[in-house]
Amino acid sequence: MSTVDKPRPLPIEPTRPFWDALAQHRITIPRCDRCGTWVWYPRPRCPGCLSNELTWTPVTGAGTVHTSTVTRQPIHPAFADETPQVQAIVELDVGVRMTTTLVDVEPRVVEVGTAVEPVFDDGPDGITLLRFRPVRRATDPSVSAGPPSPGRR
Amino acid sequence: MTGGLRGEAVVAGVAEYAPERRYLGPRVMTLEQWGDLAAMALDDAGIPAGDVDGLVCSTVRESDMFVPATIAEYLGWRVDYAERVDLGGATPVGMVWRAAAAIELDLCEVVVCAAPARPTPSLPAHMPRAWSPFGASSAIMGSPQAEFDIPYGNLAQNGGYAMIANRYAAEFGYDPRATAKIAADQRTSACANPDAVFFDTPITIDDVLASKVVADPLHVLEIVMPCAGGAAVVVTSAERARRAGSPHRPVHVVGCGEHLAHKTPTYTPDLVRTPVGHAADRAFAMAGLARHEVDVVEPYDCYTITVLLTIEDSGFCGKGEGMAFVRDHDLTYRGDFPVNTHGGQLGFGQAGLAGGFSQLIEGVRQVRGACGGRQVADCDIAFVTGTGGIMSEQAAVLLRGG
Numbered sequence: 175m176s177t178v179d180k181p182r183p184l185p186i187e188p189t190r191p192f193w194d195a196l197a198q199h200r201i202t203i204p205r206c207d208r209c210g211t212w213v214w215y216p217r218p219r220c221p222g223c224l225s226n227e228l229t230w231t232p233v234t235g236a237g238t239v240h241t242s243t244v245t246r247q248p249i250h251p252a253f254a255d256e257t258p259q260v261q262a263i264v265e266l267d268v269g270v271r272m273t274t275t276l277v278d279v280e281p282r283v284v285e286v287g288t289a290v291e292p293v294f295d296d297g298p299d300g301i302t303l304l305r306f307r308p309v310r311r312a313t314d315p316s317v318s319a320g321p322p323s324p325g326r327r
Numbered sequence: 328m329t330g331g332l333r334g335e336a337v338v339a340g341v342a343e344y345a346p347e348r349r350y351l352g353p354r355v356m357t358l359e360q361w362g363d364l365a366a367m368a369l370d371d372a373g374i375p376a377g378d379v380d381g382l383v384c385s386t387v388r389e390s391d392m393f394v395p396a397t398i399a400e401y402l403g404w405r406v407d408y409a410e411r412v413d414l415g416g417a418t419p420v421g422m423v424w425r426a427a428a429a430i431e432l433d434l435c436e437v438v439v440c441a442a443p444a445r446p447t448p449s450l451p452a453h454m455p456r457a458w459s460p461f462g463a464s465s466a467i468m469g470s471p472q473a474e475f476d477i478p479y480g481n482l483a484q485n486g487g488y489a490m491i492a493n494r495y496a497a498e499f500g501y502d503p504r505a506t507a508k509i510a511a512d513q514r515t516s517a518c519a520n521p522d523a524v525f526f527d528t529p530i531t532i533d534d535v536l537a538s539k540v541v542a543d544p545l546h547v548l549e550i551v552m553p554c555a556g557g558a559a560v561v562v563t564s565a566e567r568a569r570r571a572g573s574p575h576r577p578v579h580v581v582g583c584g585e586h587l588a589h590k591t592p593t594y595t596p597d598l599v600r601t602p603v604g605h606a607a608d609r610a611f612a613m614a615g616l617a618r619h620e621v622d623v624v625e626p627y628d629c630y631t632i633t634v635l636l637t638i639e640d641s642g643f644c645g646k647g648e649g650m651a652f653v654r655d656h657d658l659t660y661r662g663d664f665p666v667n668t669h670g671g672q673l674g675f676g677q678a679g680l681a682g683g684f685s686q687l688i689e690g691v692r693q694v695r696g697a698c699g700g701r702q703v704a705d706c707d708i709a710f711v712t713g714t715g716g717i718m719s720e721q722a723a724v725l726l727r728g729g
Contacts, residue, residue, distance in 0.1 A: 181466055183474045215475045215594075241497070241598065243489035245480065245542045250460050253480040261479065261486045261542075263593045273476040273593045283543050286497035303478060 178252040183301055188218045191230050196302045199294045201235045203270060204228040214270035235292030237266040237306070242276060242284045264290055264306050278307040331613035334581040334727065336427035339568040340372025340561030341688045345522040346676030350446055350555035357387040358401045360443030364559035365402065372561040373571040374437055381408035381429055381438035383422040385680050388447045408435040415463060415715025416627055417585070418442065419558070419683035420722040424583035426562035436567050441559035444679030463716055464591075476591050484629065485550070487592045487717035489542035492632040494598045496544070499647035503544060505654050506631040507535035509666075510548050510673050512658035513628065517670025519660055519701035524554055524676035549631040549673070556678025558688060565729065577729035578694045582614030587720035595718075603712055603721035604640035610710075611642070614725040618642050622706040623693045624664070625686035627714035627721075628671040637712050638666070641723065660701040668693060668701055683713045687724070694728040 185193045195202045204213040204220075207229055211222035219226045242262035248254040258281035265271045276284050277293050290306040297303065342364050355363075361384070369376055382398055390397045395409035408429045414421045419442060426438035462483030464472045476482065495501060514530045517523035530548060538548040568577050584606030589595040611618065618641075626637035639649035643664075656664040669675050669689040672682045690709030692698050709726040 181461075181473065181477045183478050184468045185474070186469050189474060215471050217471075241490040241494035243486055243493055243542045243544075245486050245489070246539075247485075247541055248480075249462065249483045249485055250480070256480055259480050261481055261490065263490060263598075271593050273479050273481045273591065275479050283493055286494065305479075 180252045182297065182299055189216045192216050193301060195230070196294065196304060197296070197300060199302070201233050201292060201304065202230040203233050203266070203268065205231040212268045212270045214272060233266060233268050235266065235304070237264045237290055239276070239284050239286055239288040239290060240265045240271055241286055244281050244283060260284060262306065272304065275305050276307060277305045284308065331609075332424070332427055332580060332583055333431055334579040334614070335565055336430040336562055336580050337565050337568050337577040337729065338423065338560050338580065338687075338691045338726065339563045339571065339573055339575070339577070340368040340370070340374065341691050342367030342371055342559045343522070343681070343684070343688055344445065344555070344557040344678070346524050346554040346556040346678045348524050348552065348554045348676065352445070354446050354448045356389060356447050357443050358389055358398065360445055360557055361387065361398055361441050362402050364441045364443060364557050365439045368439060368441070368559040368561045371575075372563065372568065373573045374561060374563065374567070376402070376404075378437045379404045379406065379439055381406050381426065381435035383410045383412055383426055383438060383440040385412055385418050385442055387443075406435065408438065414587070414713070414720045414722065416629060416680070416683045417713035417715040417720045417722040418680050419687050420711060420713030420724050421585060423560060423562055423580060423687060424585070424722065424724050427580040427583070430562060430564050436564055438562045439559060440562065441557070442680035442684055443557040444681040445555045445557055472591055476593065481591075481593075484717055485542040485545065488630045488632055489545050491592060491598050491636070491718060492544055495632065495636070498599055500650065501544065502650040502654065503536055504532050505650040506549060506635060507532040507546070508653055509628075509631040509634045509658065510535045512662070513667045513671040513674045515659040516668050516701055517674025520669050520675065523670040523674050524552060525670065525674045545630060545632070551629050551672045551677035551682065554676040554678050556676065556681045558678075558681040558684035560684065560688065560691070575697070576695045578691045579727045579729055580724055581727045582610035582612075582616065582725035583723065584609030584613070585720070585722040590716055590719050592717045592719070599636065600646070601636050601640045601718045601721065603637050603714070603723060604642070606712070606721050606723040607641035607710075610723045610725050614727070616708060616725060616727075621708050621710045622665070623668055623690065623703050623709045624666050625668070625690045625709060625711045626666065627683060627686060627712050628667055628673050629677070629714060631673070633714055633718070634666065634671070636718065637714070641710065641712065660698075660703055665703050668698065668703060686711050686713070690726050694726050
């Protein structure tokens with residue numbers, strides 16, 4: 175357990191619908207009504223065309239590992255209890271890329287392209303973080319019976 | 328290309344505090360260091376301080392805002408061009424091309440650019456901290472990083488560069504001995520540079536691979552060593568430099584480019600085709616130079632993977648060929664493709680924002696022919712890059728001897 179408080183998301187008005195849905199274990203991503211761009215992270219105007227007409231659109235959270243690493247030294251003391259940590263960029267099937275961590279895996283680099291599914295990591299502050307784990311297949315050697323998803327604090 | 332720099336501005340003066348891993352000297356405020364470095368660089372250029380009519384700065388400890396005016400007032404300068412550049416490690420290269428452009432526009436004639444980076448006096452306990460445990464990441468409420476990156480432990484640099492390296496591995500393959508060779512070759516050059524923090528401390532490829540892994544696949548010897556230091560340069564017109572009667576060969580800024588599109592690499596369209604490619608294309612086209620005409624390459628080197636991607640994306644070899652290129656070439660100052668001839672920041676030391684000046688100043692000194700034992704023979708053209716954030720903002724300049 176870390177002695178330093180972990181930095182937690184502080185939702186602001188344009189992002190709150192994402193966190194509210196996530197707390198109910200649903201993933202919604204803004205999509206531009208005008209040009210169709212899926213917008214991640216949430217913001218009030220589309221970075222494709224600057225339209226402010228976006229619609230929160232449900233997605234399954236299915237995706238693949240775009241890249242990953244294992245951080246073996248905490249860069250910040252608050253994350254000492256999560257080290258080694260499998261940090262990743264996950265690309266959802268709708269194309270957006272998210273910063274996340276991979277859980278239920280051994281602390282090693284997870285192969286690019288590995289299919290992943292969402293893990294809803296509920297915190298005591300009412301915020302849920304969106305982590306991912308490899309989709310379990312009976313014969314997939316990259317999936318281990320590693321430690322379970324971290325509980326919050 | 329039409330337009331762009333005409334090569335009429337020169338880097339006429341340079342000054343550096345030699346980097347120190349453990350700074351034991353007196354602690355003075357940033358403004359005092361600014362003045363000290365500026366005086367040394369003006370002295371090198373042979374230009375009196377009263378002739379300064381432009382300044383380019385970054386941050387100072389004493390003020391969050393109005394930094395150029397603070398510096399001008401403190402140093403007694405009346406300037407017609409003042410700018411603060413905020414490009415992380417690309418700041419020094421970004422400063423120099425801006426100064427050159429301002430001179431060619433006839434806005435001003437003598438511009439000082441500086442980045443002090445020695446420790447300053449300790450603050451009383453109740454004063455707000457200048458240092459942040461979040462590194463270059465912003466933990467301020469409303470910052471996308473504070474909300475969508477930092478809570479996952481993704482902050483500062485190591486993880487991002489490691490993920491870029493692993494994405495590269497998946498697309499093109501990865502040879503740990505090649506990236507380690509970048510560190511080892513640069514260290515050979517550092518051992519020929521008495522100012523380098525790792526002077527007299529050679530390392531081998533095996534030493535690099537045996538060093539601790541910080542974030543897979545990056546070893547600690549592939550990551551820069553933070554240290555104390557500082558640097559300044561004087562940019563002026565070629566004509567003004569001539570009048571100053573400087574003993575140095577004039578070093579013209581003949582091409583430049585800059586590109587940025589993201590802060591956090593999660594949100595870049597392509598992790599392994601980096602912004603320096605666009606910046607380099609623009610710089611070479613502006614200068615009317617070809618890659619094979621370059622005598623020394625001084626790429627920003629916060630990590631070995633940064634060097635590899637910069638060599639590749641700047642067009643010195645094909646995309647995906649960087650590992651083989653590094654294996655096939657001797658990157659030391661005495662080699663067939665000299666890279667970071669001062670040792671790079673990996674061998675010389677990274678003194679905050681002055682780290683990026685080390686590459687620029689080495690390029691100037693090589694073109695001057697002033698590098699002593701590590702001088703590259705017949706050096707006329709230097710290619711220098713700067714990299715900020717996590718391959719976020721990158722800038723390039725071409726320097727040419729007059």
